[in-house]
Amino acid sequence: MDIKDQQKYFINSLQPGTRILAWSVVLLFGIGLGQVGSLVALLINGYDLQSLQSLSFMDDVKAIRLMAFANQVFSFMIPAIFLGFIFFRDQWTAFVGLRTSANFPAIKAPSLNNAGLAILIMLLSWPLAQFLYLINMDIPLPDFLIAMEDSTNDLIEGIVAVNSLPELLLVLVLVALTPAIGEELMFRGLLQRIITYNGLNKHLAVIVSALVFSAIHMQFQGFLTRFALGLILGYLFVFSGSLWISIIAHFLFNGSQVIIAYFTKDMMDFSAEPSWSDFSYPIFIGSTLLFLAVGYRFIKSNESSSNSKNNTHV
Numbered sequence: 490m491d492i493k494d495q496q497k498y499f500i501n502s503l504q505p506g507t508r509i510l511a512w513s514v515v516l517l518f519g520i521g522l523g524q525v526g527s528l529v530a531l532l533i534n535g536y537d538l539q540s541l542q543s544l545s546f547m548d549d550v551k552a553i554r555l556m557a558f559a560n561q562v563f564s565f566m567i568p569a570i571f572l573g574f575i576f577f578r579d580q581w582t583a584f585v586g587l588r589t590s591a592n593f594p595a596i597k598a599p600s601l602n603n604a605g606l607a608i609l610i611m612l613l614s615w616p617l618a619q620f621l622y623l624i625n626m627d628i629p630l631p632d633f634l635i636a637m638e639d640s641t642n643d644l645i646e647g648i649v650a651v652n653s654l655p656e657l658l659l660v661l662v663l664v665a666l667t668p669a670i671g672e673e674l675m676f677r678g679l680l681q682r683i684i685t686y687n688g689l690n691k692h693l694a695v696i697v698s699a700l701v702f703s704a705i706h707m708q709f710q711g712f713l714t715r716f717a718l719g720l721i722l723g724y725l726f727v728f729s730g731s732l733w734i735s736i737i738a739h740f741l742f743n744g745s746q747v748i749i750a751y752f753t754k755d756m757m758d759f760s761a762e763p764s765w766s767d768f769s770y771p772i773f774i775g776s777t778l779l780f781l782a783v784g785y786r787f788i789k790s791n792e793s794s795s796n797s798k799n800n801t802h803v
Contacts, residue, residue: 492580492592493686500576505687508576512680515572516705519675523564530559550647557648558663565671569679584686585678586732597730599737606787607725607738613780614721615745616773621713623763630709638710649750657751665744673736676702676719677726695723718742724784728791 493501500508534552573581583590589598630638648664651657676698684694699719703712718739726735 498577498580500683500686508683508687509680512572512683515568516675519564519568520705522568523560523562526559526563527556530555548647550650553644554648554660554663558667561664561667561671565675566667569671569674572679573674584682585674586682586726586730586735587678595730599729599731599733602790603725603729603731603734603787604737606783606790607729607734608741609783610721610725610780610787611738611741613776613783614717616769616776617780618714618717619763619768620773621717622711623765623768625710625713626763634709638708641708645746649747651747651751657747660747661744665747666740668743669736669739672702673722673726673732673739677723677735678732681723681726691727695720695727699723725787728788730791 492498495501503511531552534549534555536552569585570581573585577584580590580592582588583593583596586596589596649660651660680701681694681698684697685691699716699722702719703715706715708715722735722739725738726732729735
C-alpha cells in the first residue's frame with residue numbers, strides 16, 4: 490500500500506495547503522520559542538532582566554554563542570523533529586531524508602562520492618556567493634535595515650573569533666553544525682519534502698524552500714547569496730536523495746568562516762565594506778565553470794546510480 494493511502498499517518502488526513510500551513514505555524518512558533526530559549530540561556534549564564542534590557546551582554550562572546558545555539562535548537566531543530574514525528578511518527582526520519590525506507594524510494598543512503606562532490610561544489614561556489622553579495626549590496630535598502638545588518642555582522646565577528654583549537658571545535662558545533670542540522674531539517678527535510686509530497690514539481694519545491702530559507706534570516710544584504718545557497722542545498726538533496734549530504738555542505742559553508750577566522754585571524758574583517766574593485770573576475774569565471782562541471786558530474790553520477798539500481802530490479 491502506498492504510504493499516501495495510509496491514514497495512520499497524520500499528514501494524509503490533511504489537505505495539501507493545510508500541510509504547508511501546519512509547517513508555517515510550527516516555524517513561527519519555533520521562532521518565538523527560539524527567542525525565549527535565547528533569553529533563558531542568558532539568564533542561566535548569570536544575566537538578570539535589567540542587564541538584558543540594557544544589552545550589557547553584547548560584549549560577552551560566550552553569552553552570544555550560547556544565545557545563537559539556543560536560538561537554533563529551539564527555532565528549527567526541535568520544531569522540525571516535532572512536526573516530522575506528528576506527520577509520520579516512526580517514519581519521520583525516512584521522510585526527511587535521514588535514513589532509507591521502502592515507503593520513500595527517493596531517499597537514498599549517503600555515499601562518500603556524493604559527500605566529496607558536495608564539499609567541492611560548496612568550495613567552488615564561494616566566488617559566486619561573493620558576486621551575488623556584491624550585487625545585493627548595490628540594491629538600496631532603508632537605513633534601519635542597514636543598521637540591522639551592521640549589528641548582525643558585529644555579532645558574527647565576535648562569534649567566529651576563536652583563539653584555541655578546543656574553542657574552535659566548540660564554536661563549530663555551536664554555530665556551524667547545529668544550524669546545519671536544524672535548518673536542513675526544517676527547510677529541505679520538511680518544507681521541500683512536503684511540497685513534493687503534495688505532488689508539485691521538485692524544482693518548484695527547491696525554489697520555494699530556498700526563498701523562505703533566505704527570507705527567514707532577515708539579512709537582506711545577503712538575501713541573494715543565501716537564496717543561492719538554498720538552491721544548491723536543495724538540489725544536493727534532490728539528486729543525492731540524502732539529507733546528510735545537504736547537512737555536510739551546509740556545515741562546510743557555516744564552518745568555513747570560523748576556520749578561516751582561526752587560521753587567518755586578520756583576514757576576517759566583517760566591518761570591511763566589500764567592493765567591486767577587490768573582486769576577481771578571472772577567479773569568478775574559472776570557479777563558476779568548475780562549479781557547473783562538478784555539479785553536472787554530481788547529477789549524472791546519481792542518475793546513473795539510480796538507473797543501474799532500476800535495471801537490477803527488472
